Amino acid sequence: MELINGKTFWPTTFTSHPHYPVLQENLSCDCLIIGGGMGGALSAKLLTDQGIDTVVIDKxxxxxGSSMANTGLLQYTNDKRLTSCIQTFGEERGVRFYELCRDAMQHLEKISSKLEIDPWFVPRTSLYCASHEEDVPLLExxxxxxxxxxxxxxxWDQEEISAVFPFSKRAALYTSGDAEVNPFRLVHSLFHSASRQGARVYAHSELTxxxxxxxxxxxxxxxGTVRAKHVIFSTGYETQEIKKDRGAYLQSTYAIATKPLQDLSSWHKRSLIWETERPYLYMRTTPDGRILAGGLDENRPREEQRAIKAVHKGEILLQKxxxxxxxxxxxVDYAWEAVFGSTHDGLPLIGPHPDYPNSYFVEGYGGNGTVYSMIAASLIVDAITGKQNPDMNLFSLTRTSKPSPVQPTT
Structure with a gap:
């Protein structure tokens, strides 16, 4: 699967990143991770922190892979609002999901602060804007x-928003505890740390x-071969080529990075900005003064249309x-289209699958993929080290039904 079409920004920020060899021998280990993206990197870091002998392969x-297309907005809030989570999953499970996202944000910050290669992790606030008048009661x-x-x-009401931003919205939620990151640097920094702790990492080594x-x-x-006691499939959206999850679906998403701008002083606290409209728009800034924007998700175009779509959607994002x-x-300096996965119920897919013994899957599908990958890595490492964590049940790959709705507290 060709995950990305167009010109992505992040690799230009880290041209001297580490390179890894091709696997050309027969190995054994405690845990094999298949996939060298965000989920694999976080899993490798947590496993090696626990002293678990780990091998990583990527084709x-x-x-x-998709880490190059990731725009690096990290938030505890989700595409699926807390209110909707409570209505769908019940109060206890809906709130717990949001708590896990908040905890994952704190975990990501803690890990990032100790990495040798700077991942450009910067704490940020977020502004979630009402796109239309009818969205205001939902935000309230x-x-x-x-x-x-x-x-x-x-x-925030309209007056509070327009007092600190050059635009006006009827209402918005202003949250703390979020962050921005350079996802490409974060992946490499995590693998660099894991390899220094003993992980063996191999590139251009596709699982057959x-x-x-x-x-x-x-x-x-x-x-080569790898004999492993446990296997973690962290193959992102290409997991759907290994096994088809009926609760998941793939779309295309779009993003741009502008050329560096001379003055971003009107951007209050460089907050992450997104909106209630679907498909939505989201925006952030970069350390070198660019604006990154993305969204406009839609059904995947034909292969020959992808490059044209990337340019066209980039122009729309710039207008927005x-x-x-x-x-x-x-x-616009960089514009790209990428495969993007979601689930019908709004939760990622994490954990074991009955058809794959001694294996776990990291499928951080949805707008908070990095946060979901942090949750997944923590839960799977708990399972591998023998710690029973009931939170894994929330993200079961075989979930088929929903609990009876519980009305949210108002």
């Missing part, structure tokens, strides 16, 4: 529920198949940025 260069209800369950949130038995799995690449920030020097 591409490390970090050259969401504010009441977030506040009731202890999340750090403010409800696995044979399972009661002791684990024997996994084959074109030039200008509606928020009418700056004189806005110009």
């Amino acid at each position: 591409r260069d490390i970090g050259y 209800e969401e504010y009441r529920n977030l506040k009731h369950y202890g999340f750090d949130v403010e409800l 198949h696995c044979d399972y038995d009661e002791n684990g799995a024997l996994c084959y690449t074109p030039d 940025i200008a509606e928020y920030f009418p700056l004189p020097d806005l110009e």
Whole structure:
């Protein structure tokens, strides 16, 4: 699967990143991670922190899958609002999901602060804007529920928004505890740390198949094998080529990076900005003064249309940025289209699958993929080290039904 079409920004920020060899021998380990993206990197870091002998393989260069298309907005809030989570999953499970996202944000910050290669992790606030007048009651209800369950949130009215931004919206939620990151640098920094702690990392080493038995799995690449007690499939959206999850679906998403801008002083605290409209728009800044924007998700175009779509959607994203920030020097520098996965119920897919013994899957599908990958890595490492964590049940790959709705507190 070709995950990305167009010109992505992040690799230009780290041209001297580490490179890893091709697997050309037969190895054994405690845990094999298949996939050198965000989920694999976080899993490798947590496993090696626990002293677990770990091998990683990827069919591409490390970090050259969907991590290159990731725009690096990290938030505890989700595409699926807390109110909707409570209505769908019940109060306990809906709130717990949001708590896990908040905890994952804190975990990401802690890990990032100790990495040798700077991942450009910067704490940020977020502004979640009402796109239309009819969205205001939804935000008001969401504010009441977030506040009731202890999340750090403010409800801003039109006057408060226009006082600190060059645009006006009828209402917005203003949250703390979020962040921006350079996802490409973060992936490489995590693998650099894991490899220094003993992880063996291999690029251009595609999994061809696995044979399972009661002791684990024997996994084959074109030039080598890995005997592992546990296997973590962190293959992102390409997981759907390994096994088809009926609760998941793939779309296309679009993003741009502008050329560096001379003055971003009108952007209050460089907050992350997104909106209630679907498909939505989201925006952030970069350390070198660019604006990154993305969204406009849609059904995947035909392969021959992808490059044209990337350019066209990039122009639309630039126009939308200008509606928020009418700056004189806005110009697209990088534009790309990428495969993007979601689930029908709004939760990622994490954990074991009955058809794959001694294996776990990291499928951080949805707008908070990095946060979900942090949750997944923590839960799976708990399972591998023998710690029973009931939170894994929330993200079961075989979930088929929903609990009876529980009305949110208002």
